[in-house]
Amino acid sequence: MAIRPAEQLIHKAAWLYYAHGLRQDQVASQLKISRASVAMYLRKARETGIVNISTSTQLFTDDVLARQLEDALKLDAVWIAPENDYVADPSTDIAVLAASVFLELVKKGDRIGVAWGRTVYTIADIMSYADLQDVTVVQLCGNLGAPYSYRPDQCTMEIARRLNAKGINFYAPLVLTTEELARGLRAEPVIREQLSSIHECDLALYSVGTVDADSHVVKCGALTAEEMGALRKAGAAGVIAGQIIDAEGKALDCSYNRRVISAELSSLRKIEKRLMVVQEDSKFEPLIAAITGGLCTHLVVGARMARRLLDHAGPAAEKAS
Amino acid sequence: MAIRPAEQLIHKAAWLYYAHGLRQDQVASQLKISRASVAMYLRKARETGIVNISTSTQLFTDDVLARQLEDALKLDAVWIAPENDYVADPSTDIAVLAASVFLELVKKGDRIGVAWGRTVYTIADIMSYADLQDVTVVQLCGNLGAPYSYRPDQCTMEIARRLNAKGINFYAPLVLTTEELARGLRAEPVIREQLSSIHECDLALYSVGTVDADSHVVKCGALTAEEMGALRKAGAAGVIAGQIIDAEGKALDCSYNRRVISAELSSLRKIEKRLMVVQEDSKFEPLIAAITGGLCTHLVVGARMARRLLDHAGPAAEKAS
DNA sequence: CACGGCTCTCGACAAAAGTCAAACAGACTC
DNA sequence: GAGTCTGTTTGACTTTTGTCGAGAGCCGTG
Numbered sequence: 025m026a027i028r029p030a031e032q033l034i035h036k037a038a039w040l041y042y043a044h045g046l047r048q049d050q051v052a053s054q055l056k057i058s059r060a061s062v063a064m065y066l067r068k069a070r071e072t073g074i075v076n077i078s079t080s081t082q083l084f085t086d087d088v089l090a091r092q093l094e095d096a097l098k099l100d101a102v103w104i105a106p107e108n109d110y111v112a113d114p115s116t117d118i119a120v121l122a123a124s125v126f127l128e129l130v131k132k133g134d135r136i137g138v139a140w141g142r143t144v145y146t147i148a149d150i151m152s153y154a155d156l157q158d159v160t161v162v163q164l165c166g167n168l169g170a171p172y173s174y175r176p177d178q179c180t181m182e183i184a185r186r187l188n189a190k191g192i193n194f195y196a197p198l199v200l201t202t203e204e205l206a207r208g209l210r211a212e213p214v215i216r217e218q219l220s221s222i223h224e225c226d227l228a229l230y231s232v233g234t235v236d237a238d239s240h241v242v243k244c245g246a247l248t249a250e251e252m253g254a255l256r257k258a259g260a261a262g263v264i265a266g267q268i269i270d271a272e273g274k275a276l277d278c279s280y281n282r283r284v285i286s287a288e289l290s291s292l293r294k295i296e297k298r299l300m301v302v303q304e305d306s307k308f309e310p311l312i313a314a315i316t317g318g319l320c321t322h323l324v325v326g327a328r329m330a331r332r333l334l335d336h337a338g339p340a341a342e343k344a345s
Numbered sequence: 346m347a348i349r350p351a352e353q354l355i356h357k358a359a360w361l362y363y364a365h366g367l368r369q370d371q372v373a374s375q376l377k378i379s380r381a382s383v384a385m386y387l388r389k390a391r392e393t394g395i396v397n398i399s400t401s402t403q404l405f406t407d408d409v410l411a412r413q414l415e416d417a418l419k420l421d422a423v424w425i426a427p428e429n430d431y432v433a434d435p436s437t438d439i440a441v442l443a444a445s446v447f448l449e450l451v452k453k454g455d456r457i458g459v460a461w462g463r464t465v466y467t468i469a470d471i472m473s474y475a476d477l478q479d480v481t482v483v484q485l486c487g488n489l490g491a492p493y494s495y496r497p498d499q500c501t502m503e504i505a506r507r508l509n510a511k512g513i514n515f516y517a518p519l520v521l522t523t524e525e526l527a528r529g530l531r532a533e534p535v536i537r538e539q540l541s542s543i544h545e546c547d548l549a550l551y552s553v554g555t556v557d558a559d560s561h562v563v564k565c566g567a568l569t570a571e572e573m574g575a576l577r578k579a580g581a582a583g584v585i586a587g588q589i590i591d592a593e594g595k596a597l598d599c600s601y602n603r604r605v606i607s608a609e610l611s612s613l614r615k616i617e618k619r620l621m622v623v624q625e626d627s628k629f630e631p632l633i634a635a636i637t638g639g640l641c642t643h644l645v646v647g648a649r650m651a652r653r654l655l656d657h658a659g660p661a662a663e664k665a666s
Numbered sequence: 667c668a669c670g671g672c673t674c675t676c677g678a679c680a681a682a683a684g685t686c687a688a689a690c691a692g693a694c695t696c
Numbered sequence: 697g698a699g700t701c702t703g704t705t706t707g708a709c710t711t712t713t714g715t716c717g718a719g720a721g722c723c724g725t726g
Contacts, residue, residue, distance in 0.1 A: 035404040042400045043441050048683065058706050063684060075400045079363045080476045082395070083356040120364050155401050369713065379676050384714060 037062050038069035073155035073188055081124050089330050093323070096337035100297070100321045107327040115303040115326070116150075119143065122301040122324040123151040129227055129297055129322065130187065133158045137222055137287065137295060138183055139165060139230035139265040140176035141240050143303050147229070148182040159189035164222065164230065165266040165286035166198035168244050176266075183229075194218060196285045198266045199246045203282045210285060222287040223294035231301050232310040232319075233263030241266065247280060255280065262310025264319055265292070271309075273317010293318050300324070308332055358383050359390035394474035394509055402445050410651050414644070417658035421618070421642040428648040436624040436647070437471075440464070443622040443645040444472040450548055450618055450643065451508065454479045458543055458608065458616060459504055460486060460551035460586040461497035462561055464624050468550070469503040480510035485543065485551065486587040486607035487519035489565050497587075504550075515539060517606045519587045520567045524603045531606060543608040544615035552622050553631040553640075554584030562587065568601060576601065583631025585610070585640055592630075594638010614639050621645070629653055 033055065040051045041062070048066070052059040069075050084090065084103040093102045103125050105118045126147065130136065138144060138161055161184040168175050177193045184191030196215050200206045209215055233240045235256050237249040241263055247255070255278055261271040266286045268276040275281050275289050292298065300320035302311050305328055312333070314320055325333070354376065361372045362383070369387070373380040390396050405411065405424040414423045424446050426439045447468065451457065459465060459482055482505040489496050498514045505512030517536050521527045530536055554561045556577050558570040562584055568576070576599055582592040587607045589597040596602050596610050613619065621641035623632050626649055633654070635641055646654070 032404070035401070038400050039404065042398055043445055044438075047681090059683085060685085060707075061705055064704085067684085069400075073401070074403070075398060077363055078397045079359050079390075080356075080395045080397070082476065083353075083360065117365075124364055155403065368711090380713085381676055381678095381715080382674080385675090388714085 033057070034065045034069050034072075035074060037065040038075050041066055042069075042075050071153055073153035073186075076154060077152070078127060079124060081121065081128060084121060089327070089334065093330055093334055093337075096334060097315055097323075099315070099323055101323070102330070103322075103324045104330045105324070105326050116146075118301065118303045118324060118326050119146040120150055122147045122299075125322070125324055126229060126299060127151065127154055129299060130154075130156060130159065131226070132156055134226040135160045135162065135224055136183070136189075137162050137164045137225040137228040137230075137292075138176075138180045139228070140174055140179045141231050141233060142174050143231035143301050144179045144229060145174040145182070146303075147301060148179055148186065151183065151186045153186050153188070155188045159184075159187050160192060161187065161189050162192045162218070162222065162225065163194040164228065164292070166194055166196040166284070168198055168246070174240075192218070194285075198284060198286065199280070200283045200285070203279060206283045206285060215285065219285075219287060219291070223291040225295045227297045227299065228292060228295045229299050229301070230265055231303070232307055232314045234304075234307055234310055235260040235262060235268065239263060251280070261313035262307075264289070264314055269310075269313050269317060269319075271313050271316070273313050273315070273319055289317065289319065297322055302326075302329060305329055305332075312336060354378070355386045355390050355393075356395060358386040359395050362387055363390075363396050392474055394476035394507075397475060398473070399448060400445060402442065402449060405442060410648070410655065414651055414655055414658075417655055418636055418644075420636070420644055422644070423651070424643075424645045425651045426645070426647050437467075439622065439624045439645060439647050440467040440471055443468045443620075446643070446645055447548075447550055447620060448472065448475060450620060451475075451477060451480065452547070453477055455547040456481045456483065456545055457504070457510075458483050458485045458546040458549040458551075458613075459497075459501045460549070461495055461500045462552050462554060463495050464552035464622050465500045465550060466495040466503070467624075468622060469500055469507065472504065472507045474507050474509070476509045480505075480508050481513060482508065482510050483513045483539070483543065483546065484515040485549065485613070487515055487517040487605070489519055489567070495561075513539070515606070519605060519607065520601065521604045521606070524600060527604045527606060536606065540606075540608060540612070544612040546616045548618045548620065549613060549616045550620050550622070551586055552624070553628055553635045555625075555628055555631055556581040556583060556589065560584060572601070582634035583628075585635055586613070590631075590634050590638060590640075592634050592637070594634050594636070594640055610638065610640065618643055623647075623650060626650055626653075633657065 037051050037055060040046045040054060041048065048062045049059050052062045081103055084105065085101065087104050090102045090104045103121055105121045136159065161180055163176050163180040165176055167177050180193060181191045196209055200209065210219065235252060237252060239252060241247050242249055242252050255268055255276065258276065258278060259270045260268045260276050262269050266284055267281055268278060270276045298320050299322040300314060301324045308329065357376060358372055361367045361375060362369065369383045370380050373383045402424055405426065406422060408425050411423040411425050424442055426442045457480065482501050484497050484501040486497055488498050501514055502512045517530055521530065531540065556573060558573060560573060562568050563570055563573050576589055576597065579597065579599060580591045581589045581597050583590050587605055588602055589599060591597045619641050620643040621635060622645045629650065
């Protein structure tokens with residue numbers, strides 16, 4: 025397959041069509057090919073990120089609510105997806121917004137840490153393609169062996185593919201059976217190096233998980249529902265990158281956390297931009313915990329959740345002032 | 346006119362169409378308006394920069410020639426527009442390319458210095474709209490009083506308008522009749538401040554002018570053809586932001602330069618990214634002078650000019666190594 | 667309160683873009 | 697050297713989008 029001429033043609037077609045504003049038939053005659061081919065090239069150009077079509081996410085930050093939340097929660101930026109409005113599925117809207125925001129935050133040369141979960145995978149799945157140079161996407165936590173559809177490595181690789189970036193996977197299980205084994209594995213040079221380089225990321229993308237029987241970590245088998253119940257009694261408030269956090273956003277002192285291979289929360293906090301995306305209303309408490317723990321600087325939520333957060337933070341803020 | 350709801354609708358339409366990928370009729374039914382209105386909103390969204398369509402300029406840097414030039418001339422980046430190829434007017438192609446490159450180089454929060462001339466105005470004119478926040482566009486040199494079509498303030502304002510940025514004009518003439526008056530004016534706090542803040546720019550956009558009777562500065566009446574002839578004999582090699590430079594790219598020691606109100610070359614050199622765009626083949630010597638003087642880090646030229654530059658620099662580079 | 671002048675909106679038509687099956691061209695295998 | 701497989705190109709067709717003039721709503725003004 026002659027890859028070069030094809031690539032060139034795609035670039036030229038995209039250039040003439042999008043930058044010069046020619047029509048497809050004009051491009052076709054310039055390039056001496058059929059218009060149908062031009063249409064195909066243009067589709068490829070869009071799919072591979074040679075052309076970038078992005079909408080301003082301004083609309084969602086212009087919102088007064090977003091500004092109030094930024095102040096109340098001391099966050100760098102908040103985006104709020106309108107809910108029960110004109111879009112069929114509100115949670116899709118949040119993911120679409122999150123994908124746009126994410127793409128807006130990524131810069132050339134960045135190193136990006138990606139966690140996992142349904143939310144992250146949904147974002148990856150609808151994210152448009154881009155052609156960022158020198159971007160590296162790293163996995164923030166260990167893997168699940170099971171054939172589970174939102175596996176950490178899948179999330180990482182899919183996002184890397186979309187950005188035309190390098191994806192670095194984490195070849196270790198998320199959770200091990202004994203603390204000793206986990207300690208040993210963390211000490212392995214390969215793993216050690218990867219874990220210690222996480223704080224060098226410029227941007228992190230994650231969501232937060234609940235700590236009930238429906239929790240992601242339970243459904244994927246990392247914990248049983250009973251174990252989760254016990255952890256909950258012990259103060260578990262949420263899940264970040266596979267780790268259990270308490271209401272203060274600190275790693276819970278428990279056997280499970282000691283058996284997990286994942287980025288340390290302190291490393292995560294060193295990442296400049298921490299983009300947290302929450303789709304479900306049920307994640308209110310976990311989200312509060314994550315924010316309290318400083319695990320989030322940029323936030324994408326739905327309107328209902330935003331109002332709840334403000335109701336929660338508002339009184340506290342008033343008290344403080 | 347209710348400006349708010351209209352703006353909101355444009356945003357929503359753009360969002361549903363470009364981010365969610367709905368069809369226009371679907372957007373129309375969601376928003377409960379006619380499809381024709383949706384089409385109109387989308388056009389407005391594109392025209393105001395609410396949506397951004399940008400093509401990768403990769404194609405033009407991938408060129409071997411561009412790489413060779415970068416090395417030979419010690420430039421940060423070079424883009425080469427293919428000439429006598431498939432596009433009708435090669436100089437338009439250079440301007441289109443320059444506009445894309447320019448938009449790619451601009452970041453949020455940047456301060457941009459803009460000079461003037463036909464090239465700069467052409468670029469401004471075909472540049473697509475963008476919605477950058479907190480961008481400031483400043484004029485690099487004084488103004489022409491005459492109703493001339495590529496006036497410095499017009500260049501600045503047009504680019505500011507396209508970027509949805511703040512434009513800061515320079516309310517002083519480009520050239521005065523006496524050196525004394527120029528000194529006095531430069532000492533004025535308003536002017537002084539503006540001149541001294543130029544080195545804080547993150548990006549500069551300019552071209553270079555010739556020093557013959559056809560020169561821009563002659564045509565707009567800043568200099569007579571005779572004066573220009575004399576300056577040429579005295580070593581003038583090009584014009585940058587209204588100032589005459591010699592073959593070394595230094596400001597020529599002459600009365601004219603002392604009567605000009607413009608950014609000092611040393612300030613220009615402090616700007617991190619100096620994007621120089623040259624359309625005409627006749628500007629070879631002036632361009633060499635500008636590059637020699639370190640007034641250019643990013644360059645956009647046509648293929649013919651690129652080859653001439655390489656022929657010129659190539660032997661010298663070989664001699665050096 | 668009727669009158670231009672203004673913009674916004676809509677329906678209908680024309681133009682442009684997307685899609686598909688079939689033909690085709692290379693590369694590789696046997 | 698024929699056969700197969702994969703990926704590209706094309707013409708014909710369908711769907712989607714752009715545009716234009718007519719009409720509707722909305723102000724300030726006389």
